[in-house]
Amino acid sequence: MADLIAKTPLDSMEPVTIGTCTVTEANLGTLTSIAPYAGAKIADTFKTAHGMAWPAPNRATGKDGARAIWFGRDMVLLAGPDPDAGLAKHAALTDQSDAWTAVTLGGADAEAVLARLIPLDLSPANFKRGHTARTQIQHMTGSVTRIGADTFLLLVFRSMAGTLLHDLERAMASVAVRG
Amino acid sequence: MRFSGLKVLTEGLTGNKGWGPHWRNPEPKPEYDIVLIGGGGHGLATAHYLAKEHGLTNVAVLEKGYLGGGNVGRNTTIVRANYMLPGNSEFYSHSLKLWEGLEEDLNYNVMHSQRGIINLVHSDGQRDAFVRRANSMCGQGDDGAMLDRAGVEKLLPFLDFEQTRFPIYGGLYHKRGGTARHDAVAWGFARSASDRGVDLIQQCEVTGIHVENGVVKGVQTTKGPIRAKKVGMVAAGRSSQVAAMAGMRLPIESHVLQAFVTEGLKPCIDHVITYGMGHFYISQSDKGGLVFGGDLDMYASYASRGNLPLVEHVAEAAMTLMPAIGKAKVLRSWGGVMDMSPDGSFIIDKTDIDGLFVNCGWCYGGFKATPASGHTFAHLLATGNPHPTTVRHRLDRFRTGRGIMDEEATGSQHNLH
Amino acid sequence: MRLRCPICGERDRREFYYQGAAVMLDRPAPDAGEAAWDNYLHLRENPAGDLEEVWSHDAGCGAWLKVTRNVSTHEIKSVELAREVKQ
């Protein structure tokens, strides 16, 4: 009997380049939302377990192959490793590995592309590497994180993968034409 | 002065010098039988019907700005009787019948145009709900018909039938629905009421309501005190402020509803169309402007202006439904302040204060109600009893749970209706 | 309109959901009586000036907020976390 076959939200699509920008489906590994219980002192446990700082609101931390992305009120998304079992004492852990479409958008015009979709000032002065936000991406709610000088990580619900790609491609095309 | 084609002709030939004032500019008398607070559409209609139906002409309408300056002059002019629930169904049916005789009644062309309204349907569930509504309309003796997709396409070929996000399954067609020239409605009622002896007093703000031992005695105004045997509060948009002068709290939140008009265009939309999935409705005025609107801005507001997210949402709905109007240009947007009630339906009732009556809570359905609101409020003021079409529209229905008319089925949150 | 979410910072109105007057934060006891419940759900001060109200940063961090706002000018006077107001 055939094993169950795993599919990514964008079905492992090839990266799409339009103009200076490329959108790539990102494999972030295991995604776990961590919502600390009342009064929990999770930061140290987290640091010890995963070698990353517990991110402040609107910030993301990380090390090789792992990120900790602030993900909303009293919530952090651990991306990469499976969560340390010891965290469950301090926080509600929920597996989100299959719940999100994750892409990176990189390129010189990435900021201009996102200016067509996201109602936030993403200029480097205001939104530096390691900054993250929960916000809208066109009509979707999502998460945006600057992970490089001109690279952003975007997350929306898995079921909206097609819409995200469509919206990005439209914005990339119009920015590319402007030159 | 009676208006007629002949009068227009003779005046035209003699230099249009003979046209007199549409209404008088009286100074307020010290006392009236009835004082109406608010010279908007409903207040002026109430005055007209008090005079005409009940012979009550010792009546004053007090308006803090200019006549018809409220929502009667800032709406999308839709007139319809396509309600579903008992109470609303008979009331709006009554109103539409009054509309159908309004021009003769007022000797004023309010340009009531029964061009037909089509409420589009985008799912089986929505169709079932509209069928239920259409059957209510038919049971009420009004017209209501369901169109299938082909039927809609025949009437509205310019809609996007190919790739709209929410495809068009059909529509509820209300042929007697349509539009009217909003300002003319206010002016027509004002002229008629004034001609019949009612005093319309502009730039006269009510600053207090005089109550003694639970009985209303009159009002204080910026033009001095005025005694009154009965006072009718008919100031939608400002209902809570007026009621507060009598120490009352109303079940109302004030919200802003935007509307839009484009530059004039040659005729392209012959009906009123509503797009439920996008909270969008549109018609074309006789001047050629596309008149359209959408949902509330959703936050409490007394500022007659809206914000961009809603503007964009409305325009997006327009573009997904009818991309053929993409190059129509929005000329003007404005906002009206709506009395939002906890069930989306209005209130016409007595209050706990003897002689004080309230007419409020029209949400964004007030324009089409103008004649019947005036007619039934006049009935209540004159007789002390509710008109048969407003027996359910009680002030205390939220407390008791009796007769709640929640057409949108969204519950007691004011802004969701 | 823009609201300053205490967690996310200043954001466009489009990210927020509006519920209504902040009386909704003070839920009466089950036996508080008819008038208290009528006040809670239906009757509103509805001032044309400063209003305390509840919003939610729906498309952002998800926090419910108590906002004080002048509803005639739309000036935002304060934004607090509902959670902190209640505690």
Place this chain on the structure above:
Amino acid sequence: MRVEGKGLIDRKQRLSFRFDGRTYHGFAGDTLASALLANDVRHVARSFKYHRPRGILTAGSEEPNALVTIGRGPATDPNVRATVQELYDGLEARSQNAWPSLGFDVLSINDLAAPFLGAGFYYKTFMWPRAFWEKVYEPFIRRAAGLGALGGEKDADHYEKAYAFCDVLVIGAGPAGLMAAWTAAQAGAQVILADEDSRMGGRLNAETLTIDDKPGADWAADMVSKLAAMDNVRLMPRTTVTGAHDGGTFGALERVSHHVNGVPPGGVKETFWRIVAKRSILAAGAIERHIAFQNNDRPGIMAAGAVRAYLNRFGVSAGKAVTVFANNDDAHRTAMDLQDAGVHIAAVIDSRKDAQALGDYRLMSGAIVTGAEGRKGLEAIRVTTATGTEKIATDCLAVSGGWNPTVHMTCHMNGRPTWDERIASFVPTPGAIPGMETAGACNGAFSTASCLSEGVAAARSSLDALGMTAPDIKIPQADDSNYALEPLWAVPGKGRAWLDFQNDVSVKDVKQAAQENFTSVEHMKRYTTQGMATDQGKNSNVAALALLADATGRGIPETGTTTFRPPYTPVALAALGAGAQGKGFAPERKTTSHAASVAAGAPMIEAGLWYRPSHFPLPDEKTWRQSCDREVGWVRNAVGICDVSTLGKIDIQGPDAAKLLDFVYTNMFSTLKENRVRYGLMLREDGHLMDDGTTARLGENHYVMTTTTAAAGQVMRHLEFVTQALHPEWDVRIMSVTEQWAQFAVAGPKSRELLNGLLDDAIDDSKWPFMSCGPVTVQGVKGRLFRISFSGEHAYELAVPSRYGDSLFRLLVARAESLGGGAYGMEALNVLRIEKGFITHSEIDGRVTAQDIGMARMLSEKKDFIGATMAQRPGLTEAGRAQLVGLKPVGPVKQLTAGAHIYTDGAEPVAEHDQGYVTSVGFSPTLGHFIGLGFVTDGLSRHGDVLNMVDHVRGIQTRVELCDPVFFDPKGERTRG
């Protein structure tokens, strides 16, 4: 005609264009208007009401006359201002509102009938006979009115919207705006400078004035290039800031591709910007006003400043023998500039008795123009002086009644401008827009020198507010001459003198409105339509207001002004609604089984934002009913597979998880055992049903709640409200996991058989009884299994992480098919649940209580819960409410239809005999007849009653018997078996 040696056009780039079918030529840098004037085309349009011939009045976006249609087919763009449209090679423009042609327009007959068509005439007539309004009068009025026509096809161009942020937004790039932007930029602020023109510089490009001894246009170009080189400055030419909104938000329309022939592939026609600015500076300039006199609308009569703009910027003289009519000094510059360029000035008529000539031309001071001749083009004017009337031949009359500051944006937030006697016009009221400064001509400062210094000052105040400091800024040398003016709104005399050109509102109309007691400025506007044309009264409102004030014996400040509303200039719906065309209106949510369902031929239907399969047709099936009946049969007799992933799934964890559930559900969940599932009802606080669903207890402090697809978002928000705003002291965390799990119903007598070939560990009744749940592994993949049923059969729901959803769905369907079943869609799901009397949002539509659906027993009396108190209001509990019943046909007609009403049997089917309505129907292949659910007055106690179902709109009448809503297996033996 073109004037050599003048203008900022590129004479090396000759462009060809067409107007009304004729080919003309112009140059790069021209607008359509300047190119038409260069070709001596003066008559370009017809007015709205009287179809009077009209020419170009202005050189800006305020143009009321010269509106044309550009392009054809789906690219048809009506009502384009020729004064704004940049010329490109191949441009094709047509005139509007004229039939059969611009030169011979049948409806110009309206002009002859004007005495009968004055202000408000339509309110007084067209009332008889009644039926004639819709059939005769209205269609005629509609056809006669309107300007351009839409193309009638789907807009083929792309538009977009975007966001921008800055410290200081400067609106307008004239001398004031350039200095403001420069000053703010020097301080290091993030600056956006937006200007509606393609070339920044404002009036400096239209005048011969100098700054620091350089031609103004050159100075402006230098400033623009210096600003462009700065990283903290963003220049936005061709961008009109259209509206000021709350919180420092501005709308702005960028015309990206209007100046080129066609939109490049992938590109956009326009971008609508949402600009968020901490501070803003309005430097929008001023608009010249006209003077009303008889036939002051003839083609060739233009704004004096516009005549200068055509000369100095475009190298075009608007006439060969030009006259000027003014009440101020500024307009004299038109005469001087033209004269310097070698154009003949026939006369300058100045209404001021003490006017002085500023150059060598014939000045008639204390004189007025009392009439104009030449219908389709000006031929002569009549000038009246103290001594008599003189006729002067002229083909262009440059008129200036003074300038009105462009205050519009300061009124977008309900502010009113202030009357300034000095300039006889309105100026901005400080603070009208929070955070906005005003500078230059829009502030009533008309000299170049004052514009430059106000620009710097406005930037300094903005920087102060931002806590920033500007370095010393040297204010350049420029003209500082006094703006001397004596108000003149309309010259006395007979004949029609026009105010609002486009809407054909005359001085007489305003006076008649006053005579009819439309004395409020809003009444006058609405009665006459003054100021309601596409220029929104920019050219004429102040004059109309002054005349109304005069007619009513009031001063102008007391008369007040109408409100200026956004947008400043009209904005295409396609720009405001960019991105929504086609499927872009709302995100599409697709389940993991979407591709497999589509491949199986299932029509996908919208369920909120989701798509779900309606049915899975087999090749020999012709109707959905055939497929549906077969799928129902599969579930009843074998096993069916249905994707239920769209239902909301909410993970609830924490010590107080049970407390939360007890509070939001009407029934108890703290008593639910681990690995068990319970059905729950959720009320709104007003006591009506919000949603229903099952919740499973996965651990002591861990539940997973299921909501309906429709209410998933609402329930999630509700739980957040309860936990943050009502009971923040509860230690509980909630998280949507809808997207994490692909969940499939496996329903039917063979469901366990199917699963036992698939799960890594076999299941049986003892370990997996009805309403149990727990972890399972499917071929090594960790999943969850719930033994629940929405079909009334022995059934399960199997959930796996979404990445395996596609694969598992295909596997389940293949196995079901091998067992004599297969996939089923929404239609079959609906029939199956109606057979069992299970409710959906068709029944609990938001107006229904637990009591109404016969579930009063689920309202726990042992606890407080949301909705508990209000559900006990008398109106929600007393007799006479509509209650849930089953419906079956008992007469000769067997069909039931959803939405039909139910009436007393034998009575007329009218409102007073209305007993209820039908919410859901289906043909039950199991029972062999239609079944339905509905609500009937006191229906719970009326089982057995026979009533009359009437669907008026479908023409169906069916006698129905009320019955228990559970039609099939009322004891639930199949579910448990």
